[in-house]
Amino acid sequence: MPIVEGRYEAKLSTTFDTIEEGIEEIKRKVEKSRRIRIINIPMTLLHKLMPLLADKDLKIILPIGEKPVRELQELGEIATTKARIYVEFKGKEANTGSVSFSDRIFNIVWMGDQIFDISVMEYSKCVKCLLDTFETSWRYSQKWQKPLE
Numbered sequence: 001m002p003i004v005e006g007r008y009e010a011k012l013s014t015t016f017d018t019i020e021e022g023i024e025e026i027k028r029k030v031e032k033s034r035r036i037r038i039i040n041i042p043m044t045l046l047h048k049l050m051p052l053l054a055d056k057d058l059k060i061i062l063p064i065g066e067k068p069v070r071e072l073q074e075l076g077e078i079a080t081t082k083a084r085i086y087v088e089f090k091g092k093e094a095n096t097g098s099v100s101f102s103d104r105i106f107n108i109v110w111m112g113d114q115i116f117d118i119s120v121m122e123y124s125k126c127v128k129c130l131l132d133t134f135e136t137s138w139r140y141s142q143k144w145q146k147p148l149e
Helices: 019-032 043-052 124-139
Strands: 013-015 035-039 057-062 077-080 086-089 092-100 105-111 114-121 142-144
Touching: 019 043, 019 092, 019 105, 019 114, 035 124, 043 057, 057 124, 092 124
Parallel strands: 035 057, 057 077
Antiparallel strands: 013 114, 035 092, 077 142, 086 092, 092 105, 105 114
16 A cells, blocks of 8 residues: 555545446456456446457356357356346445456446446455455356357
């Protein structure tokens, strides 16, 4: 933790002003990263990210009930969650998911095709803990085989 003006300082997270700003920041991070973990994000967002996910160390856990399209299966390892993952957001039950990197995790609150909020966790201890949570979720998800050539 760096010392700034004689005291320890740590930036924990950012909440984006607009959904578009959050999506653009996710895209920038995807382009620069090698290892990416995605869990329970809206399929519309996943389709926007697909062109950027080629040649990455990639694992994706799709939302409950979703099945991967062939193009998605060709990008990396795919599973579907068996659990309902949600948060209470402003009095409504909404899905929650994330796009995870080694140094930050983008949290996405959504329902259907609508994204309500995007924030990013930047505190390294929390990022490590949340990546460990992904690995546990992966273990208990339904795996999809890559399509035969």
